[in-house]
Amino acid sequence: MLDWLKKWYANKFSDPQVVTLFLLLLIVFLSIYWLSGILAPVLVAIAFAYLLEWPVVKLQRLGLSRAISTISVVATFVGVACLILMWIIPLVWYQGRNLLRDFPQMLAQSKAYLLELPASFPDMVSTEQINVLMHSVDEHLMAFGQNMLSLSLASIVDLVALLIYLVLVPLMVFFMLKDKATLTASFLQLLPSERKLISQVWHEMNLQIMNYIRGKMLELLIVGAASYAVFAFFGLNYPLLLGVLVGVSVLIPYVGAAVVTLPVAIVALFQWGLTPEFGYLMLAYGIVQALDGNILVPLLFSEAVDLNPVFIIIAVLFFGGLFGFWGIFFAIPLASLVKATIKAWSTRVHIVEDMSSIK
Template identity: 85%
Template structure:
């Protein structure tokens, strides 16, 4: 057994490029893990830089300079984002406030439904079980209220950080796009001269990350807008708030769709009860989720869907546990990075023999 391990180690780690790639990935993961709070605005800037790289490239191909293209794209994006947020945030805030105002009435209505269960299902559901369940729900609601109060107090500090991000992030995005060649060459100079394996993984991942970020933003916008339109057509309460939640839920593959279904179903149930309107709305919502999973995701993430759903869920849980929100957002690219690294590592060529492992 020990001899086999020695042979495996000598075979897989005899190439210095493998060690370099391993150390680079290790230091990168450690930096993000330990400095995630400090690097948060940098990560946001990188996401937007990847998102805006596509229009900058196309404007440059039309004859504009890189600087002029960057100014036009960043200015247009900031203006459009500002106008959109000025329209969405007040409405979402208003609907969220109404939801909190109506929440006690919805809770009382839910308790009445629960108290009627022992009469509807005698011998299956008892009054004691309903009482214990209601007591547990009350305790969880009180804990949720305390957490929301603590979050509101902490949001004052977060508001100051947000104002700083609103200045820093657009500046970093602008210079990342404008000086992309210089920044890339500066980073490359740090790497060793023999970096074929690193270059192979990087070229594969660079295109995947760009496509992933662009596709994920498009998926959020399409799913959120379609959900809002369906909720508004049916006359569901808080349509924009729920539409935003459904759109943001696609950030977490598979898990997000399951979690956001609960508030949509609860709001619809408390508004209409067990009626045909409730059934039609949930059917339409199910069609949206089915189209997202079976049409939109394969169309936008043709390479990412090569990963088995089990691997994607494991990646969400693992990287989300390590890096929080950014681990969840980049779970699929990180899983693809692991896959690309293993592929390049296993198929590398020995410089001496020229044979492929």
């Protein structure tokens, strides 16, 4: 067994470029894992820089300089984002406050419905089971309230950090776009001169990450707007709040759509009960989700996603556990990176083995 491991290691890691690639990936992963809190604004800036690179390149092709293109794109993006947030945040805040106001009534309705279950289904549910369930729910609600209180006490520090990010992130995005060539050249100087394998993986992943981030932002806007339109058309309570939740849920592949369906169904159930209106709304919402999964996602991510859904879910769980939100957001690119690395590694090893056999 030991001899087999030595032989496998010698065959797979005899090429210095393979070793360099794995050491570079290991350093990057460990840096993000240990310094994710410090690097958070940098990661945000990188994501936005990838998002805005495409319009900057388009303006350059029209004859504008890199600096003018960057200024125009960043200024337009920041202005539009501020206008949208100034419109959405107050409405979402108002609807969220209404939801918290109506929550005790919704909880009372739930308890009344649960207390009727033993009489309706005596062979399946007992009064003791319902009492235990309601006691458990009350305990979880108390714990949630305490967590929200502690969160509100720390909100001043979080607000200061948010204000710092609102200044730092646009500046970093601007200089990342404007000085892209200089920053790339400086990074390449840190790498060894023989980096064909690293370049192969990087060129493949660079295009995939750019397409993925741009596609995710478009998907978020389209699905969120379509969901809001459906909720508003049917007269569902808190339509913008739920539409924003549905839009944000696309950042978590597969899992997000399943999780966000629960609050939509609960709000509709408490508003209408088991009526035709409830069924029509859930049918329309299901159509939005089906169109997203079967038409919009293949259209936006045809070049960025070539992975089995099982691997994507595993990547969400694994990288989300390691890196939190950013691991979830970049789960598909990271899984694609692993796939591209294994593919490049296997190809490189076979080439080296063939050259050795020829000699």
